[in-house]
Amino acid sequence: MAITRALREAARKAAALTERRHFSGGSAAAAGLAERNEGAGGVGGGGGGGKAVNLFTAVNQALHIALETDPRSADDDFHVYSAYVFGEDIGFGGVFRCTTGLADRFGKNRVFNTPLCEQGIAGFAIGLAAMIVNEAAKFRYRSGNEFNCGGLTIRTPYGAVGHGGHYHSQSPEAFFCHVPGLKWLYRLAVEEVPEDDYMLPLSQAEVIRKGSDITLIGWGAQLAVLKEASEDAAKDGISCELIDLRTLIPWDKETVEASVKKTGKLLVSHEAPITGGFGAEIAASIAERCFQRLEAPVARVCGLDTPFPLVYEPFYMPTKNKVLDAIKQL
Incomplete structure (x- = not known):
């Protein structure tokens, strides 16, 4: 009973914290925040503003905030935290240094190494998030919304x-996008990141570059490639509208649709193999929604249908020149 009461109290505090947390999402969301926080520090709220940082620094800051603001529930001498960080080499900072300083600040009972077994890490995380071990993506569905793994984040x-x-x-995002119940997100290497506690709204794309001739869609590191290609295309008089999809499940169909109806052309680029890649889902959806406005078939510039080659990586990757050639062809 003590455990049950503690868990319920932790959930209540977590919900209250979520309601107070600021949203940040670039474009319209960021503009709205900036308007509300005018004179108080900008995006992110609380007067903290934001600054350009690389991805691992942003992840490290986010983990610090998650652990620091974690609502702890206490019943006598029993304490329950909802935020823990664990995995391979986590204790010393990890190979990407995303967890540097966490163990020293928050203790090894909340930040700790695990055996080198991804299945074990995911299984333990699911059990910890739900307090009952089962398939994370389907847990809320099969329990009739009685239980869920909503606090589970796998980085x-x-x-x-x-x-x-x-x-x-590898780029296996399409595997996870095919599992109802999971949300998939990963962003570009360097962006403006609020320094205070905030939330990134899912399913909201960001228009990185305005254009009128062709719409370019990508996510993650491929955005840098698309940006370079759009800049080179501009030298030839081609105006590209570049959109960072940001989240794949759910993905922002409305923003993409509005852009394609304006430009009449769409190019999707990702590192994953072209066959069965998430670009195929985008192409099919936009073909349905924008059929009468498309002036050319949707183009895809993606990885090859082979294992990722170590020596021949430049041949496998959807490079700037490959994208630029496809832009000119469209």
């Missing part, structure tokens, strides 16, 4: 790292 790199080969350079 993992994806995509080409320059030397990862056929294991560590």
Whole structure:
């Protein structure tokens, strides 16, 4: 009973914290926040503003905030935290240094290493998030909304790292997008990041560059490639509208649809293999929603249908020149 009361209290405090948390999402969301916080520090609220940081620094800041603001529930001598960080090499900072300083500040009972077993890490995380071990994505559905794994976040790199080969350079996002109940998000390397506690709204894309001739869609590190290609295309008089999808499930169909109806052309680019990649889902959806406005078939510039090659990585990757050629062809 003590555990049950403690868990309910922790959930109540977490819900209250979520309601107070600021949303940040670039474009319209960021503009709205900036308007509300005018004179108080800008995006993110609380007067903190934001600054340009790389991805691992932003992740480190987010983990610090999550652990620091975690609502702890207490019943006599029993304490329950809802935020923990654990995984391979987490204790010393991790190979990407995303967890540097966490164990020293919050203790090894909340920030700790695990055995080198991804299945074990995910299983333990699901059990910790739900307090009952089952499939994370379907847990709320099969319990009739009685239980869920809403507090579970799995942080993992994806995509080409320059030397990862056929294991560590994969882009398996389409696998996870095909599991109802999971949300998939990962963002670009360097962006303006609020320094205070905030939330990023799911399913809201961001228009990185306005244009009138063709719409370019991407996510993650591929945004940098698309940005370079759009800049080179502009030298040839081609105006590209560049959209960072930001989240794949759910994805912002309305923003993409509005752009394609304006430009009449769409190009989707991702590192994952072209066959069965998430770009195919985007192409099919936009073909249905914008059929009468499309002036050309939807183009996809993606990885090859092969294991990721270590030595021949430049041939596999959807590079700037490949994207630029496709832009000109459209």
